[in-house]
Amino acid sequence: MSLPARVTTLVFAxxxxxxxxxxxxxxxxxxxxxxxxxxxYASNGQVNVTLMTTPQTTVSTKPDxxxxxxxxxxxxxxxxxxxxxxxxxxKVNVTILGYDGCTPxxxxxxxxxxxxxxxxENVSYFNGKTYSAATPVSTFDSYANCSVQHxxxxxxxxxxxxxxxxxxxxxxxxLCTVSPCTANNAxxxxxxxxxxTFSFTTPKAGGTFRWQCFIPCGGGYLDGNGGPMSTVGYMxxxxxxxx
Amino acid sequence: MAAETxxxxxxxxxxxxxxxxxxxxxxxxxxxxxxxxxxxVWGPHMPPGAMSTSASSQQFDTRVLGxxxxxxxxxxxxxxxxxxAFWRQKPGDDTDAAPIHGNTKIQAAWITVxxxxxxxxxxxxxxxxIAPAGNGSGQGPQPAFNxxxxxxxxxxxxxxxxxxxxxxxxxxxxxxxxxRYPQFGGFETTTLVLPVGQQVRFNVTSLDVxxxxxxxxxxxxxxxxxxxxxxxxxxxxHTGTFVVRCDELCGIWHGAMYNYGKVVSVSDFMNWxxxxxxxxxxxxxxxxxxxxxxDPTVLANVGKVNQQLGLTSAGGGYYNPAxxxxx
Numbered sequence: 001m002s003l004p005a006r007v008t009t010l011v012f013a014x015x016x017x018x019x020x021x022x023x024x025x026x027x028x029x030x031x032x033x034x035x036x037x038x039x040x041y042a043s044n045g046q047v048n049v050t051l052m053t054t055p056q057t058t059v060s061t062k063p064d065x066x067x068x069x070x071x072x073x074x075x076x077x078x079x080x081x082x083x084x085x086x087x088x089x090x091k092v093n094v095t096i097l098g099y100d101g102c103t104p105x106x107x108x109x110x111x112x113x114x115x116x117x118x119x120x121e122n123v124s125y126f127n128g129k130t131y132s133a134a135t136p137v138s139t140f141d142s143y144a145n146c147s148v149q150h151x152x153x154x155x156x157x158x159x160x161x162x163x164x165x166x167x168x169x170x171x172x173x174x175l176c177t178v179s180p181c182t183a184n185n186a187x188x189x190x191x192x193x194x195x196x197t198f199s200f201t202t203p204k205a206g207g208t209f210r211w212q213c214f215i216p217c218g219g220g221y222l223d224g225n226g227g228p229m230s231t232v233g234y235m236x237x238x239x240x241x242x243x
Numbered sequence: 244m245a246a247e248t249x250x251x252x253x254x255x256x257x258x259x260x261x262x263x264x265x266x267x268x269x270x271x272x273x274x275x276x277x278x279x280x281x282x283x284v285w286g287p288h289m290p291p292g293a294m295s296t297s298a299s300s301q302q303f304d305t306r307v308l309g310x311x312x313x314x315x316x317x318x319x320x321x322x323x324x325x326x327x328a329f330w331r332q333k334p335g336d337d338t339d340a341a342p343i344h345g346n347t348k349i350q351a352a353w354i355t356v357x358x359x360x361x362x363x364x365x366x367x368x369x370x371x372x373i374a375p376a377g378n379g380s381g382q383g384p385q386p387a388f389n390x391x392x393x394x395x396x397x398x399x400x401x402x403x404x405x406x407x408x409x410x411x412x413x414x415x416x417x418x419x420x421x422x423r424y425p426q427f428g429g430f431e432t433t434t435l436v437l438p439v440g441q442q443v444r445f446n447v448t449s450l451d452v453x454x455x456x457x458x459x460x461x462x463x464x465x466x467x468x469x470x471x472x473x474x475x476x477x478x479x480x481h482t483g484t485f486v487v488r489c490d491e492l493c494g495i496w497h498g499a500m501y502n503y504g505k506v507v508s509v510s511d512f513m514n515w516x517x518x519x520x521x522x523x524x525x526x527x528x529x530x531x532x533x534x535x536x537x538d539p540t541v542l543a544n545v546g547k548v549n550q551q552l553g554l555t556s557a558g559g560g561y562y563n564p565a566x567x568x569x570x
Contacts, residue, residue: 104554106450106539107414109421109431112526139525146548155419155499158433169551210499212418216451223451225417230495 033081033233036070039242042087049086052078052097053150053163054179057234065228066100066150066217066235069180078180082237088206091117091199094152094161098194099181101172102146102165103215106224110151110214111140113198115159121198123164127171128192140164146172149194151214154239157200160214164194206243212236262329270321274314282310291462294485294506297477298462304371311360398533401426403441403509408476411435412533413447415454415467418496420487425533427516430523435504438512439482447473448536454493458504460485467491472535479506 001009038047050071057067059080069078086092105111113121120136140162142148149165166172176191213235216224228234286306293299397407412423414431423431435458437443447456447465454467456475460483465475482505489500507515520527531537540556549555 102549102552102554104542104545104549104556107416107421107431108529108531109526111529112523114433139529141529143529143542143544143549144546146546146552146554153419155433155502167548169548172548172552210496212496214416214419216417223417225451225494229417236496 033083033237034079035083035085035240036072036079036081037085038073039085039087041073042090045089046091046093047086048093048095049084050095050097051152052180052182053100054181055100055175056177056179057228058177058179060233062227062231062234064219065231066219067179067228067233068150068213068235068237078182080180080233082211082233082235083240084237085240085242086202088202088241088243089204091201093199094197096152096161096163096194096196097182098149098163098165098196099176099191100149100163100165100217101175102142102149102167103217105140105142105148105151105162105214106216107214108141108143110153110160111142111148111162113138113161115154115157115200116161117199117201121161121164121196124195125164125166126193126195127166127168128174128190131195134195134197137164148215150217150235152211153214154209154211156209157203159200159211161196161198163196166192166194202241204243206241209239209241210236211239262325266321266325270314270318273317273321277313277317278310281313282306285309292460294460294481294483295462295477295479297475298460299480300371301462304368307367308364311364398425403438403513408442408444409438410444410446411437412535413445413456413465413467414537415447415449415451415456415489415493417451417494418489418500420456420489420500420502423530423533424516424520428520428524428527429530429533430520430527431530432519432523433502434519435487435502436512436515437479437504437506438509439479439506441509441512442476442478445475445477446535447475450537450539452493453491454500455490457488457490458485459488461504464490470536470538482506482508 038049041047052069052071054067054069056063057065057080060067067080068082070081070084071077072079113119118136120138122134123137124134125132140147142162146167146169147164148162150163151160152163153160166175171192174192176193181191181193213229216229217235218224218227218229221227221229229236232238286302286309287293289302289305289309291298291301293302398410401407401409410425412425413435414421414423419433420435421431421433422435423429445456445463445465447467448471449467449469451469453469455464456467457464458477461477461479463475463477465473467473485504485506487502487504489497491497493500531543542555545555
């Protein structure tokens with residue numbers, strides 16, 4: 001083989017290896033869940049965002065992990081992601097459909113609602129047949145009652161919202177089994193769940209704010225903080241505030 | 244092959260007495276100037292600042308170490324520069340340098356001086372670690388344990404300008420800090436507020452993995468270990484804000500585990516503490532009784548439904564050996 005041919009082969013092989021490393025880094029290690037963009041859906045200084053918690057993630061390779069889903073504002077269907085984007089200086093009206101069962105908080109202080117309008121969340125329960133009237137709640141006692149399944153917390157904005165759970169043994173034993181639990185799967189729409197609503201205002205400056213669940217719900221992992229608690233797209237994510 | 248005849252090396256090239264004297268004089272002058280500059284000019288700007296007693300203490304240590312290091316650094320650089328400038332080989336000169344001989348006086352002086360510096364700094368460092376800082380459960384002005392007996396300081400009430408130290412419990416959890424004030428009803432909050440000029444005792448613990456409480460401008464850093472109470476003391480000198488970071492890799496959001504604390508006037512602190520105590524009363528009554536550590540796997544007053552569902556431990560307390568996804 002001539003010298004030019006050998007040099008060309010060497011350079012080509014080198015570039016092939018570099019391309020492979022870049023592909024692995026971006027495609028696998030740096031893979032990010034999709035972002036649900038709510039910025040164009042704001043009107044009169046407000047935007048409505050809908051999330052869902054599920055006791056499993058049957059649409060993923062980790063079917064036994066708990067997870068959040070976010071409603072796609074364009075299609076109305078729930079997407080397996082925890083990234084969403086909202087406009088700055090806008091009132092965000094959040095609805096969380098809580099389909100998971102209860103778990104006691106590791107730290108009871110996270111049972112207190114903070115950082116949202118009025119210092120309360122409004123909670124309604126669906127027992128499999130009917131919805132109860134929405135009631136404002138400021139503090140949950142997750143030890144005394146089966147009352148909280150996860151939390152939605154944005155530490156950078158001082159927001160902490162416990163997600164109420166179905167309250168009875170029967171309801172907790174009849175949770176939905178296919179995720180997401182509504183909209184995409186009509187047969188699962190009747191599973192017991194809570195409906196939590198609250199509002200907060202995004203900062204004027206914009207930025208990226210991480211959010212997470214403060215119940216270590218990574219069952220089977222040390223201290224419950226592995227698995228879904230440590231993987232983007234499950235029990236934590238980011239809220240992008242677009243200025 | 245013809246035998247090589249050694250060429251006499253000029254005194255200037257070999258580093259003779261004249262070079263030694265020049266080096267010594269220049270080194271002494273530069274060292275005095277450098278040490279004064281380090282201590283007086285640079286010293287007050289060295290980290291972590293002078294916001295508290297502990298920060299000032301650390302800054303003083305850094306100033307002393309910097310001042311001691313200045314002559315050493317100047318000596319090395321001066322010798323290096325002198326060698327490059329005056330002792331380098333001339334073009335066309337292929338002769339060897341002068342042979343090196345041992346010098347007992349220089350060796351003895353070198354060993355004596357370096358030993359004195361190292362031992363002196365060891366004594367200085369040990370004193371600074373124990374006496375003024377007062378960290379650790381067996382040290383400080385109000386040790387957590389005095390020969391195994393818990394200190395008698397009141398943890399149920401506090402008034403400024405008394406011998407009773409303000410107690411602040413720092414609780415690490417993935418991925419946030421919370422602070423508990425046992426002398427104000429035991430409320431727990433995500434905001435750290437301290438009064439200026441009052442001694443504070445941090446009781447640092449964790450609810451899950453190992454974290455590290457690092458209040459940078461206060462010069463306070465203490466590991467937060469589950470089941471362990473780690474004690475640190477400080478007295479803020481000035482009002483202002485300081486950064487609290489986690490300094491122990493603790494999981495995916497370790498880098499985001501920070502917030503800001505405030506040092507305020509005593510009257511502002513008392514107002515804040517009393518109003519927060521009232522504001523958080525509903526959640527304070529749900530917290531476990533104040534203790535130096537907590538075990539989230541042991542819950543009091545677990546409700547009937549939770550018991551029927553087998554939920555007698557806080558979230559994350561489970562560790563099922565049969566789980567196929569065990570780490």
